[in-house]
Amino acid sequence: MKLHEYQAKSLFADAGIPVPDSRLATSVDEALDAVDEIGYPAAVKAQVHVGGRGKAGGIKIATDREEAEQYAEEILGMDLKGYTVDQVLVEAGVDFVDELYVGVTMDRGEGKPVLMVSTEGGVNIEEVAEENPDAIAREHVDPAFGLHPYQARKVVYEAGVDADVALDVASILSTLYDLYEENDASEIEVNPVMITGDRDVVAADAVMNIDEDALFRQPDLAEMAEASYEDDLERKAGEYGFDYVRLSGNVGIIGNGAGLVMTTLDLVDYYGGAPANFLDIGGGAKAERVTQALDMVFSDDNVDAVVFNIFGGITRGDEVAKGINEALEGFDEIPKKVVVRLAGTNAEEGMEILNTDLVEVEKTLEDAVQRAVKNADEVTQ
Amino acid sequence: MSIFVDDDTRVVVQGITGGEGKFHAGQMIEYGTNVVAGAVPGKGGQEVDGVPVYDTVDEAVEAEDADASVIFVPPAFAGDAIFESLDTDLDLAVAITEGIPTQDMAKVNKRLGETDTRLIGPNCPGIITPGEAKLGILPGNIFSEGNVGLVSRSGTLTYQVVDNLTERGLGQSTAIGIGGDPIIGTSFVDALEAFEADPDTDAVVMCGEIGGEDEEQAAKFIGEHMDTPVAGFIAGRTAPPGKRMGHAGAIVSGSGTGTAQSKIDALNDAGVPVGDTPEEVADHVEDFL
Known part of the structure; x- marks a missing residue:
């Protein structure tokens, strides 16, 4: 789960990390009130869950009231990579001479949190990591002990941060690690940390993501969770509680278990089709879930044909078959051809129950996918 | 032969009184697995499908000589349940639970390096040696x-x-x-x-x-x-x-x-x-x- 910049910065400020003076605004008037208090230059920053806001025109620096009004008008309501901006952070501009990158994340290979510091801040850190990995200093933290303060100092010195600000940066990093632990974050990045002409150190941006599996013990953060769906279908999937990803093809895919659903997508592609979505109905799905899943793919205009592939472990074939029948019997005309393949627990019972007037049935995954691809081709021809 | 589990494996099911735990313990027994005990805090003394339940894994090992565990414990408590298996020096712990916070698993991972217990999972279907033993939901x-x-x-x-x-x-x-x-x-x-x-x-x-x-x-x-x-x-x-x-x-x-x-x-x-x-x-x- 992603936090907005203003939410992360409020956690930073509460923990004692220096951040620029700022106000959240949801209208041009509020933005103008904010700049009147903060002064100039002031940054107007879109608060949406997308990366690269600056390049996309979502961050502008105003040097006077006229500009502030113009930028607030431009940014509020704008479409940023599919998200509508309904709030901006108005923030005091920082007169910086240097920019650093600092971050804390989980190194899954090591199974340990890792601190990262680079003097090449202010740019796309993924590019730095790719082109010049030595420019990022790293230090792993033992999750049982937590961070020893010396580790924060060590990684900051190793990165080559100027000696006169190194201890201040180490102190920020130390606090970021505490926030990482206390809030069950999966990632915290500050890019850039700005060094001012007066040699003050300021967290000028903030990216903070929270481990969704830990929200049960982070009630305050859970309240900040807001749906950030890219389209109506993803919103619907969120309401149904499905793992769903929309793709650009025309073969709708429903299955159980992430690995097998991914495999079904790959097979659609392998047999010359194009997958329209990833939809995992999960383990132990009952008839109602099946109906909801079919509703999902039927309401996707891109879908021309559907393959429904279940390999039952805890999911029972007869339950799935019942759900498919119930979902389809409601239609005067089936909107899209559905190929069903059931295997595993109670698959034979399921096959017997299935109403073959409504669906096509195949015995193997390969055959089911090829038939669905053919069905989709027939629609597009 | 086989790896990690066979018909000598003696299994304690952590979370055997829950819906998933009870159902799959039954399935494992039906398959022929030696399910010798359950472990659920506060449920010691009960029985599930004829399997004696203990309050701690330690008691289950003492009383029934269990050497492997299967964990069907909700995510909030699963990290703790894995620690219990590791600290009881079982040979094998199989964690089925999905959705354990990553920072809990980082701590488990650290402890794993210090014990001889093998952990399979979490968020996995388990392990099976056909004809001998099944630990999990396969x-x-x-x-x-x-x-x-x-x-x-x-x-x-x-x-x-x-x-x-x-x-x-x-x-x-x-x-x-x-x-x-x-x-x-x-x-x-x-x-x-x-x-x-x-x-x-x-x-x-x-x-x-x-x-x-x-x-x-x-x-x-x-x-x-x-x-x-x-x-x-x-x-x-x-x-x-x-x-x-x-x-x-x-x-x-x-x-x-x-x-x-x-x-x-x-x-x-x-x-x-x-x-x-x-x-x-x-x-x-x-x-x-």
């Missing part, structure tokens, strides 16, 4: 006894590939689902190493998926240390970068490693044929034997 009826070892990150994909093998009379020595989370106990390399050492495993199937670098490391291990032939499968070739495909681990970051292609290339370089379909994986295994 549907027993699709497996058959044989000499093909199988290791996979995914549950249902395991079932699919096993089905393709069994259909052709290619039985399995042991099949392991290692789990789809970013931090897991037993890795591909651990399982491959054990299969290589098992005289009764004559071929191995490895099913990976996008995300992380475990498959790349496994490819390296196969190239350097294995004589037993391995056939591979990689799910997620069509996954768009940056999207999470169900498994928390299955996310392609967008940089070079972790993509399906980088994994397929690494396996091919190690001499491992990678099937385009599960059926093709079975073709490769048939060629080996």
Whole structure:
């Protein structure tokens, strides 16, 4: 789960990390009130869950009231990579001479949190990591002990941060690690940390993501969770509680278990089709879930044909078959051809129950996918 | 023979009084697994399907000589349950639970390095040695006894590939689902190493998926240390970068490693044929034997 910049910065400020003076605004008037208090230059920053806001025109620096009004008008309501901006952070501009990158994340290979510091801040850190990995200093933290303060100092010195600000940066990093632990974050990045002409150190941006599996013990953060769906279908999937990803093809895919659903997508592609979505109905799905899943793919205009592939472990074939029948019997005309393949627990019972007037049935995954691809081709021809 | 579990394995089920725990303990017993105890705090003295329940894993080990656990405990308490298994020095702990906070698993991972207990999972279907023992939620009826070892990150994909093998009379020595989370106990390399050492495993199937670098490391291990032939499968070739495909681990970051292609290339370089379909994986295994 992603936090907005203003939410992360409020956690930073509460923990004692220096951040620029700022106000959240949801209208041009509020933005103008904010700049009147903060002064100039002031940054107007879109608060949406997308990366690269600056390049996309979502961050502008105003040097006077006229500009502030113009930028607030431009940014509020704008479409940023599919998200509508309904709030901006108005923030005091920082007169910086240097920019650093600092971050804390989980190194899954090591199974340990890792601190990262680079003097090449202010740019796309993924590019730095790719082109010049030595420019990022790293230090792993033992999750049982937590961070020893010396580790924060060590990684900051190793990165080559100027000696006169190194201890201040180490102190920020130390606090970021505490926030990482206390809030069950999966990632915290500050890019850039700005060094001012007066040699003050300021967290000028903030990216903070929270481990969704830990929200049960982070009630305050859970309240900040807001749906950030890219389209109506993803919103619907969120309401149904499905793992769903929309793709650009025309073969709708429903299955159980992430690995097998991914495999079904790959097979659609392998047999010359194009997958329209990833939809995992999960383990132990009952008839109602099946109906909801079919509703999902039927309401996707891109879908021309559907393959429904279940390999039952805890999911029972007869339950799935019942759900498919119930979902389809409601239609005067089936909107899209559905190929069903059931295997595993109670698959034979399921096959017997299935109403073959409504669906096509195949015995193997390969055959089911090829038939669905053919069905989709027939629609597009 | 087999790896990690057989008909001597004595199992304690943590969370046996819960819905999932009770159902699958029954299924494991039906399959012939020695389920000797349950462990649930506050439920000591009860019985579930004739299996005695103890308050702690320690008591279950004392009283019933359990040497392996299967964990069906809700995510909020699962990290603690795994610690209990590790600190009781069981030989094996199999964690089925999905959705354990990553920072809890980082602490578990640290402890794992200090004990001799093997952890399988979490967020996995478990492990089965056909005809002998099943620890987890795998549907027993699709497996058959044989000499093909199988290791996979995914549950249902395991079932699919096993089905393709069994259909052709290619039985399995042991099949392991290692789990789809970013931090897991037993890795591909651990399982491959054990299969290589098992005289009764004559071929191995490895099913990976996008995300992380475990498959790349496994490819390296196969190239350097294995004589037993391995056939591979990689799910997620069509996954768009940056999207999470169900498994928390299955996310392609967008940089070079972790993509399906980088994994397929690494396996091919190690001499491992990678099937385009599960059926093709079975073709490769048939060629080996």
